[in-house]
Amino acid sequence: MIVFLDGVLEEKGPTRVVVNVNGVGYEAAIPLSSYDRLPAAGARVKLLTVPVVREDAHLLFGFMTEDERTMFGLLTSINGIGPRLGLAVLSGLAVRDLKAAVANGDVKRLSGISGIGRKTAERIVLEMRDKLGKGDLMEAVTGGKAPGPNEAKLRDTLLALISLGHKQAEAQHMVRDIAGSVTPDMPLEEILRKVLSGRK
Structure with missing residues (x-):
């Protein structure tokens, strides 16, 4: 090969x-x-x-770049996306922007790429979230900045909410609502319960 x-x-x-x-x-x-x-x-x-x-x-x-090649492999592993369409996606969005679109559930941005319809864009978001690692999603959501202990907890919560299907803007709003009551030693499970129940 x-x-x-x-x-x-x-x-x-x-x-x-x-x-x-x-x-x-x-x-x-x-x-x-x-x-x-x-x-x-x-x-x-x-x-x-x-x-x-x-x-x-x-x-x-x-x-x-290796990032481009890796992303091409992930894209073409999705049913209905062949090599030519994979190239079209990478031509329409830089790797970091593509990761951000997936993390944010930005179907509109993806469907703006030539050859990508709404259903295909939705499939990309759904399947790429599973294929991208937590580190890739965090990089996309946070812009690659290294978080402090408390901020790391909030970002883990944000990523968990996104993985549960919430859009980034909605997830950020939910996390902001409970940010003041979160401590670095608080388990993620407890933070998520606070967010999802609306208790502070």
Whole structure:
């Protein structure tokens, strides 16, 4: 399996590249997010790849970062999303923005991507929440800032509420309502009971 190409960038375009590896030219389809990171034609490039073998074609999809390649794999594991649609999603949203859209349940933003209808956007949110780790969701919700002990408890509560199906704005409002009564040593289960029961 071809996992990366390391060679000279012979051709580049918004949707495809050709990389010369020891005299052999490899064509790969790429998302716009990778195109923005490509060096000038003629320069050396290392392109991370995902091969897709079909009866009628052997296709190669390329990415400039591991985050893009990982997200592509997660997207294409969702029923109804093939490689081309996976590239379309990554072309429409940066990886961090995609994670944020999933964490926030932002179906409208996802369905604004060419080729993604409302039902597909809803499926992406539902399935990607399960596939993304807690750390990815926290990064998306918090912007990657390291929280203090008490803030960490509140953010764990926020993530738990989002995983239960609450939208981020609603979950943030619920957490704010009980924030003053939360202590660093309070169990998450107790905090969630406070939030869901409305008691402070």
